[in-house]
Amino acid sequence: MIWDALETGLADLAAEGLLRRRRVLDSPCGPDAVVDGQQCIAFCSNDYLGLANHPAIIAAAQQAAAQWGVGSGASHVVSGHLRPHEQLEERLAAFVGRERALYFTTGYMANLAIVPALVERQDAIFADRLNHASLIDAALLSRAEHIRFPHGDMDALAARLQQSHARRKLIVTDAVFSMDGDLAPLPTLFQLAERFDAWLVVDDAHGFGVLGPQGRGSIAHFQLPPSPRLILMGTLGKAAGVSGAFVAGSSLVIEWLIQRARPYIFTTASSPIMAAALQTSLDLIASGDERRAHLQHLIHRLQSGCKELSWRLLASSTAIQPVLIGENQAAVQLSMQLLQRGFWVPAIRPPTVPAGTARLRISLSAAHTEAHIDGLIAAIQDCHAHVAC
Numbered sequence: 001m002i003w004d005a006l007e008t009g010l011a012d013l014a015a016e017g018l019l020r021r022r023r024v025l026d027s028p029c030g031p032d033a034v035v036d037g038q039q040c041i042a043f044c045s046n047d048y049l050g051l052a053n054h055p056a057i058i059a060a061a062q063q064a065a066a067q068w069g070v071g072s073g074a075s076h077v078v079s080g081h082l083r084p085h086e087q088l089e090e091r092l093a094a095f096v097g098r099e100r101a102l103y104f105t106t107g108y109m110a111n112l113a114i115v116p117a118l119v120e121r122q123d124a125i126f127a128d129r130l131n132h133a134s135l136i137d138a139a140l141l142s143r144a145e146h147i148r149f150p151h152g153d154m155d156a157l158a159a160r161l162q163q164s165h166a167r168r169k170l171i172v173t174d175a176v177f178s179m180d181g182d183l184a185p186l187p188t189l190f191q192l193a194e195r196f197d198a199w200l201v202v203d204d205a206h207g208f209g210v211l212g213p214q215g216r217g218s219i220a221h222f223q224l225p226p227s228p229r230l231i232l233m234g235t236l237g238k239a240a241g242v243s244g245a246f247v248a249g250s251s252l253v254i255e256w257l258i259q260r261a262r263p264y265i266f267t268t269a270s271s272p273i274m275a276a277a278l279q280t281s282l283d284l285i286a287s288g289d290e291r292r293a294h295l296q297h298l299i300h301r302l303q304s305g306c307k308e309l310s311w312r313l314l315a316s317s318t319a320i321q322p323v324l325i326g327e328n329q330a331a332v333q334l335s336m337q338l339l340q341r342g343f344w345v346p347a348i349r350p351p352t353v354p355a356g357t358a359r360l361r362i363s364l365s366a367a368h369t370e371a372h373i374d375g376l377i378a379a380i381q382d383c384h385a386h387v388a389c
């Protein structure tokens with residue numbers, strides 16, 4: 001039957017330890033989680049500043065629901081572009097220091113919008129091997145040649161750019177790599193984009209709100225100039241604690257996206273509630289130095305607490321702190337043992353990460369306390385001792 005392949009496929013995934021299982025939470029996003037009925041401390045979310053459940057943002061959402069209703073009713077280019085959307089875009093553009101910004105329902109959609117709007121069949125995309133899945137899908141959708149270079153290898157990228165005879169070139173990278181937590185060498189990437197007259201698309205899903213002065217993101221962290229060739233994508237469901245994403249750049253690029261980007265045009269605008277909530281979130285991000293300092297403090301505390309383990313903590317200075325395990329089953333088992341001890345840390349396996357590099361992905365948030373971190377370290381050491389003997 002037509003579905004036999006699916007049954008075999010699922011059985012194969014199960015045999016390889018690759019089945020994904022959704023757990024049901026009976027608590028809002030935050031460190032104190034109730035998952036499948038069990039109380040635990042969660043280290044899973046990308047809510048880096050602890051804003052997902054912030055009372056001021058909730059109040060803004062409630063007020064917006066009363067004033068604007070729930071649905072936007074149409075796409076932005078028909079009748080779904082409400083005042084809160086417009087205001088949000090103006091504020092985002094000013095915050096990241098670019099001419100214009102465009103608000104999207106999700107980061108996945110924003111990436112699918114940007115890349116195919118800028119390059120097509122005769123063109124080439126130069127992508128870091130560890131880029132997010134949405135950027136890979138965006139490249140496929142564009143039909144441009146997809147040239148991937150080894151993670152962070154700028155010499156390899158320069159060589160590939162040099163060899164290329166593509167009509168247009170587009171370099172694309174995560175700013176903070178989502179499963180490793182390390183930073184892309186954005187200044188060098190920008191220099192290469194200038195040298196080879198390429199676009200540079202920077203996906204700042206994990207940097208926006210966290211890095212740079214006032215949380216303005218990775219571009220601000222590295223002090224890159226607001227060049228027309230530089231296009232920034234930031235997500236608003238992670239540090240911003242709500243949902244959606246934005247693209248920021250020159251007026252020209254943003255106008256082009258409004259006219260040509262199919263994932264922008266052919267989808268219903270997200271709820272005005274989100275756009276209003278996000279404006280309050282932007283205020284909290286801008287005034288969030290204390291939150292960011294606390295997060296940094298927790299990152300250092302975790303790193304020094306994990307020094308004596310034989311499992312390697314990847315070289316990350318961000319809130320994403322992966323512990324490299326290797327085998328899929330071992331990573332899943334460790335994740336389960338931690339959950340039994342009351343700590344929820346997801347195991348990340350292929351195809352999200354390369355084969356043989358399954359890991360625990362510890363995500364820290366400003367909502368965590370020192371006691372949460374110390375508890376997690378003790379639980380990891382306890383599991384480690386059991387594996388070692």
Ligand SMILES: *Cc1c(COP(=O)(O)O)cnc(C)c1O
Pocket residue numbers: 105106107108109111132134174178203205206235236237244245
């Ligand atoms: C999460 C993420 C996305 C997708 O953003 P969503 O708003 O969740 O769709 C894109 N790129 C990177 C690097 C991400 O981590």
